[in-house]
Amino acid sequence: MTVSNVLNNRPNVSEATRARVQEAIQRTGYTVNLAARGLAGGRTNTVGMLVPDLSTQYMGEIVRGASDEVRRSGMEMLISTASDITRERNQVTFLQGITDGLLLLLPRTPDETLVVLEQAGVPVVVIDHRGSKIMLPSVDVDNYSGARLAVEHLLALGHRRIGLVSGPKGYGASSARLQGYKEALLAAGLPFDKTLVVPGDFLQPGGFSAGKKLLSLREPPTAIFAASDLMAFGVMEAIKERGLRVPQDISVIGFDDIPMASQVYPPLTTIRQPLYQMGVAAARMMIAMLRGVKPPLSRITLPTELVERASTGRAAGAPPAPTPHLLQRSRRLDKEKEVVDEPS
Amino acid sequence: MTVSNVLNNRPNVSEATRARVQEAIQRTGYTVNLAARGLAGGRTNTVGMLVPDLSTQYMGEIVRGASDEVRRSGMEMLISTASDITRERNQVTFLQGITDGLLLLLPRTPDETLVVLEQAGVPVVVIDHRGSKIMLPSVDVDNYSGARLAVEHLLALGHRRIGLVSGPKGYGASSARLQGYKEALLAAGLPFDKTLVVPGDFLQPGGFSAGKKLLSLREPPTAIFAASDLMAFGVMEAIKERGLRVPQDISVIGFDDIPMASQVYPPLTTIRQPLYQMGVAAARMMIAMLRGVKPPLSRITLPTELVERASTGRAAGAPPAPTPHLLQRSRRLDKEKEVVDEPS
């Protein structure tokens, strides 16, 4: 009826009736029922996002980027957590009907689940998924190159015995970073020593115990590369607990560049993943799909970047002269602000 | 039709047809449309949660508690962020129709907005809201007593010059904690020195600059109470940056007990808010309301607790003998696990 026209401010309503309707809305406290609108209109103007949890800044940043971008385009965003894989399936169908498309940040979802979705015709963008075979629109980060950057940085500082706290098995990011670590060593003519690789879980306590393990080797490393910032924090604490100093005694480098990385002491040298930007990119792909535009790239891999702070330094026995490249410190400051006008 | 009976596994369907329907569902890849179900059934079996952001562990923990509890009762949970107040209003109506009730974690929402909701008959539970006049079901924490606990702890350690990094104006939690600080000093016969109170923003960089400000006073405090853990982290860094040690030179106590508090170095003494538990309590109230049970208490205030770790110590000039009460350290370990069987 005419009310619908008023609500969606469409033409062909006189100012008089428009005002009359507005008044009635005010008086009765009416609000649209979005379920009904979605049912009738065939679209909900809402995109859903599924994340494993919300307790790390890592997720927070990606979600923030995606949310901001979705809203910027006039749509709304609904978030839901899917802790275990059995649940994910339910979750996905649960969002059906109330969203137009799904952003999936589920690093361990089996391909099979994704295929089902695609066949059902649900627009889906996958974020940070292990290198799956199926070609779904996805946003990833160059984990391999990032790991190489990290190790090469340590090598350039003169370190020769470099420990790795790796991510848990089953994540694409874990194996890519391990691969980068291995090949960086290889390229430098160093042997791969299995005892220097300790598995972690991407979380801080896991990094702490992994760090202790590395420190209690008969010949401990002079530098440690942790495959996540959270684990790097844990490693730094293990080092402090042992009475050693970062970076004078042991250098530590992380991966992710979560906001906290610049706020701990000493500030963490790390490999930056453009987390906010990943969310933005995923949201943009989704919006393009919903508008019927086939996105030019269906798979985006964003670059990583070394962010040099204070947790890495020259190896004890190494020659003191730094190579020129080490002098130019990274100058980046929340680069996404430039790119997408992030509202502060 | 019969399909509906199968989907909701209701009786009066023979095994044969039930199987036939299941097969058809499999074959065609059918999924229910929840918008339609909600429209027809009058309820969506979903509760919505509105939070200002998702980038702090503080929010993460509360959301986790609420999510877990909502799911435990067989319902689903939808999260949405509402950064600014103008937006909140839209957000709230946005969730209308696709949720049965709303959990509001919006520390600065004006009462007026909440009244509108209540009058519209939307079941609402408010979490951590400043002491509003209206009596809506809500879950809060005893911020005043928590602040007293913090200051009394420092006093017992012999500190007499205690700085406060307060929360931003406009939050109920900020003023309650300031009040607790003042009255604890008063009760100990100490004067209230305005120069020792520096406003913060609950976030780490804010704590950092507030800490620097306190340290550059002509007569700096020997202990600092930060009204949030994040700010306490910032304060600790300001102290380290100045070449001082925590707690030997300056003691630091926080507020919240976010998971990170136990993971930084030195581990942070803090006032524990049962964050997970707050989410659980709010969810329980909501579920009770949706089931038509008037909850026994419509306003719950959860207690705070001192968690003594390593960031606080005796004041430099104070007598060395600790009072007996100081010897019994808090033994709590994620207390919520006992209470609600939190799945690990």
Next chain:
DNA sequence: ACTTTTTGGTTAAGCGCTTAACTTAACGCT
């Protein structure tokens, strides 16, 4: 043998909206 109950399944109506097609009145043109 008849009625009563149970089981399995169908039909009817409508949740609150939107899209699309239709109607009426007012206006401007030759």
Next chain:
DNA sequence: AGCGTTAAGTTAAGCGCTTAACCAAAAAGT
């Protein structure tokens, strides 16, 4: 004056489900 055209508003149908009422056949009772 007669025509087309636009503006304003109405009517009709249906999105995919659920609830409620209904119906028929099989099972159970007297």
